[in-house]
Amino acid sequence: MLSPVFLARLRELLPADSLLFEREDLVPYESDGLSAYRNTPDVVALPSTEAEVAAILRLCHQENVAVVARGAGTGLAAGALPVDGAVLLVLAKLNRIRRIDPLARIAVVEPGVRNLAISEAAAQYGLYYAPDPSSQIACSIGGNVAENSGGVHCLKYGLTVHNVMGLRAFTIDGQLLEIGGEALDSAGFDLLALMMGSEGMLAVVTEVTVKLLPRPERAQVVLAAFDDVAKAGAAVGDIIAAGVIPAGLEMMDKLAIEAAEAFVHAGYPLCAALLLVEIDGVNEEVSDDIATVRAVLRAAGATEIRTAEDEAQRLKFWAGRKAAFPAVGRLSPDYYCMDGTIPRSQLPHVLTRIAEMSAEFGLAVANVFHAGDGNLHPLILFDANVPGELARAEDFGGKILELCVEVGGTITGEHGVGVEKIKQMCAQFASPELIRFHDVKAAFDPGTLLNPGKAVPELHRCAEWGRMHIHAGRLPHAELPRF
Amino acid sequence: MHDAYIDTIRDAHSRAQPLVIRGHGSKDFYGNPSAGEVLDTTALSGIVDYQPRELVLVAQAGTPLANIEARLTEHGQMLAFEPPRFGGHGTLGGAVAAGLSGPRRASAGAARDFVLGIELIDGSGQLLRFGGRVIKNVAGYDVSRLMAGALGTLGLVTEVALKVLPRPAEELSLQFECDETTAIRRMNEWAGQPLPLSATSWHAGQLTVRLSGAHAAVHAAHTRLGGETLAHADAFWARLRDHRAAFFETRHTPLWRFSLPATAPALSMCRPELATEEWIEWGGALRWVACNAPAERIRAAARQLGGHVTRFSPGEGEAFSPLTPALATLHRNLKQRFDPHGIFNRGRLYPDF
Numbered sequence: 098m099l100s101p102v103f104l105a106r107l108r109e110l111l112p113a114d115s116l117l118f119e120r121e122d123l124v125p126y127e128s129d130g131l132s133a134y135r136n137t138p139d140v141v142a143l144p145s146t147e148a149e150v151a152a153i154l155r156l157c158h159q160e161n162v163a164v165v166a167r168g169a170g171t172g173l174a175a176g177a178l179p180v181d182g183a184v185l186l187v188l189a190k191l192n193r194i195r196r197i198d199p200l201a202r203i204a205v206v207e208p209g210v211r212n213l214a215i216s217e218a219a220a221q222y223g224l225y226y227a228p229d230p231s232s233q234i235a236c237s238i239g240g241n242v243a244e245n246s247g248g249v250h251c252l253k254y255g256l257t258v259h260n261v262m263g264l265r266a267f268t269i270d271g272q273l274l275e276i277g278g279e280a281l282d283s284a285g286f287d288l289l290a291l292m293m294g295s296e297g298m299l300a301v302v303t304e305v306t307v308k309l310l311p312r313p314e315r316a317q318v319v320l321a322a323f324d325d326v327a328k329a330g331a332a333v334g335d336i337i338a339a340g341v342i343p344a345g346l347e348m349m350d351k352l353a354i355e356a357a358e359a360f361v362h363a364g365y366p367l368c369a370a371l372l373l374v375e376i377d378g379v380n381e382e383v384s385d386d387i388a389t390v391r392a393v394l395r396a397a398g399a400t401e402i403r404t405a406e407d408e409a410q411r412l413k414f415w416a417g418r419k420a421a422f423p424a425v426g427r428l429s430p431d432y433y434c435m436d437g438t439i440p441r442s443q444l445p446h447v448l449t450r451i452a453e454m455s456a457e458f459g460l461a462v463a464n465v466f467h468a469g470d471g472n473l474h475p476l477i478l479f480d481a482n483v484p485g486e487l488a489r490a491e492d493f494g495g496k497i498l499e500l501c502v503e504v505g506g507t508i509t510g511e512h513g514v515g516v517e518k519i520k521q522m523c524a525q526f527a528s529p530e531l532i533r534f535h536d537v538k539a540a541f542d543p544g545t546l547l548n549p550g551k552a553v554p555e556l557h558r559c560a561e562w563g564r565m566h567i568h569a570g571r572l573p574h575a576e577l578p579r580f
Numbered sequence: 581m582h583d584a585y586i587d588t589i590r591d592a593h594s595r596a597q598p599l600v601i602r603g604h605g606s607k608d609f610y611g612n613p614s615a616g617e618v619l620d621t622t623a624l625s626g627i628v629d630y631q632p633r634e635l636v637l638v639a640q641a642g643t644p645l646a647n648i649e650a651r652l653t654e655h656g657q658m659l660a661f662e663p664p665r666f667g668g669h670g671t672l673g674g675a676v677a678a679g680l681s682g683p684r685r686a687s688a689g690a691a692r693d694f695v696l697g698i699e700l701i702d703g704s705g706q707l708l709r710f711g712g713r714v715i716k717n718v719a720g721y722d723v724s725r726l727m728a729g730a731l732g733t734l735g736l737v738t739e740v741a742l743k744v745l746p747r748p749a750e751e752l753s754l755q756f757e758c759d760e761t762t763a764i765r766r767m768n769e770w771a772g773q774p775l776p777l778s779a780t781s782w783h784a785g786q787l788t789v790r791l792s793g794a795h796a797a798v799h800a801a802h803t804r805l806g807g808e809t810l811a812h813a814d815a816f817w818a819r820l821r822d823h824r825a826a827f828f829e830t831r832h833t834p835l836w837r838f839s840l841p842a843t844a845p846a847l848s849m850c851r852p853e854l855a856t857e858e859w860i861e862w863g864g865a866l867r868w869v870a871c872n873a874p875a876e877r878i879r880a881a882a883r884q885l886g887g888h889v890t891r892f893s894p895g896e897g898e899a900f901s902p903l904t905p906a907l908a909t910l911h912r913n914l915k916q917r918f919d920p921h922g923i924f925n926r927g928r929l930y931p932d933f
Contacts, residue, residue: 381796
């Protein structure tokens with residue numbers, strides 16, 4: 098509980114309509130996009146200027162009150178889950194696009210600006226902002242920085258870390274950090290990289306300078322059907338080995354295809370696995386690459402290959418993939434989306450193991466995969482109203498993530514750790530690395546006031562959870578049989 | 581196999597004995613001078629893992645860049661950030677620690693953009709691994725990329741996992757005669773259009789651009805842009821990348837590296853007293869300036885233009901632009917955590933650590 102004295106001082110900093118105290122006003126903020134985790138905040142602060150953000154942080158620092166920053170609340174790892182006795186600092190009102198410089202190809206925006214709004218504002222100059230997480234219509238750029246968000250075009254165009262040039266941010270004691278800028282590098286350590294994906298634990302971002310790219314002259318998509326998941330997985334590596342870097346390279350398995358087809362009627366062939374390969378760039382380059390990709394897919398054993406002939410057909414090919422999550426949602430009252438990344442060569446093995454575990458846990462799984470980046474999104478189907486099913490789905494999900502680590506991958510490719518995957522951090526990292534993460538946090542926030550308890554587990558908690566650290570793909574005591 | 585390094589570092593830690601991390605020493609001139617026992621990384625040599633289909637290469641830090649690039653070439657791939665090989669030398673660890681990138685940087689990305697994972701020994705002799713071998717990874721803070729450009733002040737990098745890219749099918753370079761202001765404007769205008777640009781350069785009245793991609797794409801862009809085809813273009817870009825051009829090798833004035841917003845005005849126009857001679861890269865964002873003016877004037881110009889400047893040849897005074905007090909505090913805090921006794925490359929980046 099926050100003290101009345103603290104709340105009175107908070108009221109002095111913000112207009113009345115920028116603070117929420119009443120239960121019915123607070124409930125919408127009880128969870129982010131991962132609604133399995135809920136906690137009603139004590140107070141919600143909605144600053145609309147950088148000065149208000151700094152003042153709130155200074156007050157919280159003085160009074161030793163924790164702060165949880167939140168953008169649009171679309172995160173999928175409970176990173177913005179309210180913490181008891183903390184201020185929930187919602188940055189949605191800082192939503193102005195300050196400047197677009199078409200010649201320099203940059204946009205300077207406030208953190209609450211929606212991802213898609215940047216591309217919309219830049220469109221008149223033939224420019225766009227490349228990272229496109231599936232929530233781009235709603236998610237904010239500040240949240241993208243906090244999670245180092247990706248999207249379907251990362252293999253070619255990179256993640257948030259590759260597309261943000263500068264930040265203004267405030268530490269918990271209200272000091273302004275100007276990190277990076279409009280040049281391509283800055284003096285000293287690469288704090289810009291450190292801020293990306295730091296889940297609101299190091300500083301609160303108040304301005305983001307992003308790089309804009311020219312819209313590709315042409316984008317075209319090829320769809321390929323396979324009668325075997327392993328063949329589709331191998332085809333992904335073959336495309337890359339042929340020297341082509343597709344703009345998007347997505348894969349869906351049988352259950353995901355069936356669900357999508359039933360939902361949006363994209364005209365997908367019903368098959369064991371489907372690949373969507375998008376090529377973009379200069380007109381002539383796209384023609385060359387499409388020919389190469391078709392030849393590779395044929396050689397890899399595709400049972401059917403279609404090339405979208407026009408923009409309408411391209412959008413139709415994508416419609417099924419983009420609707421995959423809600424489509425799977427129609428099959429089951431609830432689903433749980435995982436976010437592991439694996440070396441692509443491990444795909445057949447990982448999918449086989451997931452299928453085995455699906456039988457063990459008695460829960461169906463649909464697989465949607467950013468195949469180009471090795472980023473797997475298994476969707477575990479369950480019914481939260483059946484006692485024990487949520488816990489079983491979470492256990493199953495945890496096992497999938499540990500499998501990703503075991504094969505040399507990671508527990509999160511783009512959603513972040515938050516609260517959700519904090520146990521699996523114990524599997525991915527040994528104590529010395531976890532200690533260094535706490536050290537990095539302490540370098541910015543020695544009092545642990547920014548988003549406490551998220552992203553990096555306390556060492557003693559790992560021991561309590563009994564999570565085993567799997568070092569760089571090697572299980573401890575690999576010689577022992579495991580059942 | 582890191583035991584000898586760990587022992588040396590633990591010993592230095594216990595005695596607070598400074599160590600100077602050194603691979604080929606090709607960038608000894610870069611940064612501020614640092615004194616101490618030399619910690620030679622060249623024994624940490626070899627490609628640990630290379631999966632062309634995964635676009636991932638893992639190598640020990642002392643591996644010569646030449647060996648890595650030769651291996652990549654066999655598979656039609658490359659280090660897209662084109663790290664400089666001063667004097668024809670350079671190790672992977674040195675390339676990552678210095679964080680310097682070559683002509684392809686503006687279109688492909690910098691050294692830090694290609695780092696996927698790092699193994700390092702910190703200042704207390706602890707072996708640590710961060711990141712991994714996959715392209716997308718947001719588990720924990722991005723400590724791997726923090727090492728890129730830290731000049732070895734946070735730890736001895738022992739192994740690096742990098743993303744690699746396919747070599748373009750074809751490259752073609754074009755030249756245009758124009759003044760500095762025109763060159764900067766054109767570089768920026770062209771970068772905003774869907775053209776297969778992979779490098780730009782302006783020096784001595786010559787704007788040079790490199791086009792990379794499929795045969796048809798490169799030639800369509802040539803038709804659109806015009807210009808004279810540059811013969812021996814690979815050698816031209818290599819001389820720029822490795823500073824083997826006469827501008828870099830036979831200079832008598834100090835060399836400064838200006839990192840500026842790409843559209844910053846021509847120095848010959850806005851700061852005529854500074855620009856004795858210039859070589860511009862990265863679409864206008866990197867400007868090599870040979871100049872005898874006092875350091876304070878040079879630093880002030882870079883700051884006023886919205887960037888920073890580094891002294892890139894031996895000389896008096898600080899090599900790097902000063903940090904704001906808030907950022908300096910964070911640097912000291914991080915240094916203290918990773919290297920509590922300040923043994924690694926003392927003073928190389930900033931005098932206080």
